[in-house]
Amino acid sequence: MSFSQEIINWYHPNKRDLPWRHTTDPYIIWLSEIILQQTRVEQGLPYFYRFVEQYPNIATFAAAEEGEILRLWQGLGYYSRARNMHKAAKMVMDNHDGIFPTTYDSLIKLNGIGGYTAAAIASFSANEAKPVLDGNVFRVLSRYFGIEEAINTPKGKKLFYELALEMLDKEQPAIYNQSIMEFGALQCKPQNPDCQICPLRTSCYAKQTNKVNSLPVKIKGRISKDRYFYYFVIMDEKSGSIAIRKRGPKDIWENMYEFPLIEQAAPLSISELKNTKEFNELFGRGAELHIISTPKKHILSHQNIYATFLEVSKISKDSNKKGEWDYVLLKDLDTLAKPKLIFAFLRDYNLQ
DNA sequence: AAGGCGGGGGC
């Protein structure tokens, strides 16, 4: 039996019952695919339900505010996905009369939809014969066929795409694409796959040559950078407000909310912090500082953030001349999209 | 071609 037929035969009795597999609505499939980019099914599932509930169709999604979408995305990470979805939704309303496209060539023009997602939506919603190429497919193909070319180089991607296209079952692309991804997720797992029960074990190159643990080949990632964030919690007791700022572009957490901060490339003591030019410009010489929490390490895939939260009081009257922050009512804080580091702090210290 | 972008989970 062919590789493709084996994969499909494995799928039917082993597949998970996932909600986006019960529809061919390209909008719903789009929601699920964007949510699942670089995200495990278990992590994305609750978000999928919330988004379908809140925005049952493309029109409601496009009509929402970006901040509201970001707030619903809060905690899921890679927030450019949420911002790009909003742009894509508006493009569907403006350029496609509100009808979500189902062809690969139309889909790939939308913000946040690349080669994988366009192939996924086109095949799942309209059975277009385009192969999906995600982490699962790279792994399955490299192991089964013994491809030692690195998967994260342009040369490797081209090679794997050609193989993926060759293996695609053109008569049933939707089922085949689902099958190979599910096979990668459940059977041909990254670590400790149970090859003893694999239906492809006798013809798998990696299994037969004992290379399961060395395939696929991937060029190593970069080292993480350390960043030191000193967050200032500034309460206005009279109004029940707290100081908040919105993060800008070209850095993490774009358009999300946090406290006013001073960032350093190396750790500082509290007295050193008070003597920085930045502190003086923000709050004036007379301001007082009290530590709320010792440095908390927040790990992202490419940087380590050491965040210290400090209470500031007795700030000078003419502080915030540059408009570094705004005051928001504590009761309204929940409606703003905040990174995990911030909303976890608010929760832990009962400020929300 | 390479770097940037979250957060969680497995080992």
Next chain:
DNA sequence: GCCCCAGCCTT
């Protein structure tokens, strides 16, 4: 600590 996860965008 390192790797991976239904990747995409920018430079």
